[in-house]
Amino acid sequence: MVSLLQRLGHFGLSVFQSLGRAHLFLLRTLWSLGSLTWRPRLLIRELYSVGVLSLLIILVSGLFVGMVLGYQGYITLVNFGAEEVLGSVVALSLVRELGPVVTALLFAGRAGSALAAEIGLMKTTEQLSSMEMMAVDPYKRVIAPRFLAGILAMPLLAAAFSAVGVWGGYFIGVGLLGVDGGSYWSQMQASVDFYDDVLSGIIKSIVFGFVASWIAVFQGYDATPTSEGISRATTNTVVYTALAVLALDFILTGLMFSA
């Protein structure tokens, strides 16, 4: 019983220690962001690695999700003779929810795990230490550009995901199942509101980008410098990001809906 309590206490303490380290890490990262104003090239390179290289998986996934939405939406709507509103169903589902959430989950798997592994490996091979000994702050040189790139890339990737998804729904609904093309687009135009839908989707994806990037760079930086430590850091990045994104999505949806 005592040993169980001890273990519970030890677990609790290590969780709080880790949270404390993560927040101190975040503060120092935010403080280091200013240095990117006179070194935009660092940010651009990371935007390419985090954003552009994630584009393919995002576009392909967006297309399939949109096509599935087109199918499922049509099957349900046709029962009520309301298949003309398919465009708004697909667009609202993507812009409000699926775009930001699925993009964040894919981002965690593609870019987040890569960030954690890259930084963890730099730590293991003493590249971060050598940088420090050369009087180069790894927070400014390594962490801040990757963190900001993640935040900036996420809404752009989510927008690309939703746009391709809308076309996927169009191909299935209009091209395959015979929904009127004009109705598809006009219903979408009439029902999707910029502030209520598009903006809320953008806010969500910025928040998800912040959290996903924070988790990835912290897990890499805090990794135990062994191969097992890097493996754990990449796994933790994907698991923690998925949980955080889904929980935050619930909270943000509640806040936006009540507002």
Next chain:
Amino acid sequence: MTTERSTAPLIEIEDLHFRRGTHTIFEGISLQIPRGKITAVMGPSGTGKTTLLRLIGGQLRPDRGRIVVDGHEVHRLARSELYRLRKRMGMLFQSGALFTHLNVFENVAFPLREHTRLPERLIRTLVLLKLEAVGLRGARDLMPSELSGGMARRVALARAIALDPMMILYDEPFAGLDPITMGVIVSLVRRLNDALGLSSILVSHDVPEVSSIADYIYLISEGKIIDSGTPEAVRHGSSAWARQFMEGLPDGPVPYHYPAPDYLDDLINTGKS
């Protein structure tokens, strides 16, 4: 003031205490590193030699005691002051710690690009000078993954001297090298120290190589300095432990056998593990 500083030791360590968890690494060691010399810190694996370099570089904080580098108490410096001091220190990591996404040229150019606003032509000239000094000017376009262990260490050495530091910290520079490469590195450490007027602090347990180039040796074991002096003095000193270490004897003050109950008793008591 300038004269005072130039005659004072480059590094002064006083009453240094450092622990990792419950394990004591240093228990009140004091030592001085003179300017312009090669000073070696030697001891068995796990005695905290690398930790000492990290303490000197300000990457770790001592529990007690002080470390003064060129008149600056390292652990009282603000981050910006510490970084200013580190620009005058070079460190050669055991693994080389080259940036794997940059080629040899860019690795050596890295500190120059970070800390200076020199034109590209001058950076090129400086990088080629440093690479020539370590004999790898022809390898400038190779990636770190294409280098052997010895070549990687030489590139890292070129990078360490890129900013013309006042001192270089060497972390196990001879570990795991073939005899030819080891000879190259040994000669480089001595030549660079003398040619560039550097001070070198060398952490190693390779006795013959260190003895051949070090001006002064500190022997450390179990958190304390066991002996110090010139290589010759340490080898023939009064400390039995130092003699065992320097001559690589398998038995002595450091016993061959891990502490165990009597051998005969152990064999007779077959029922017990």
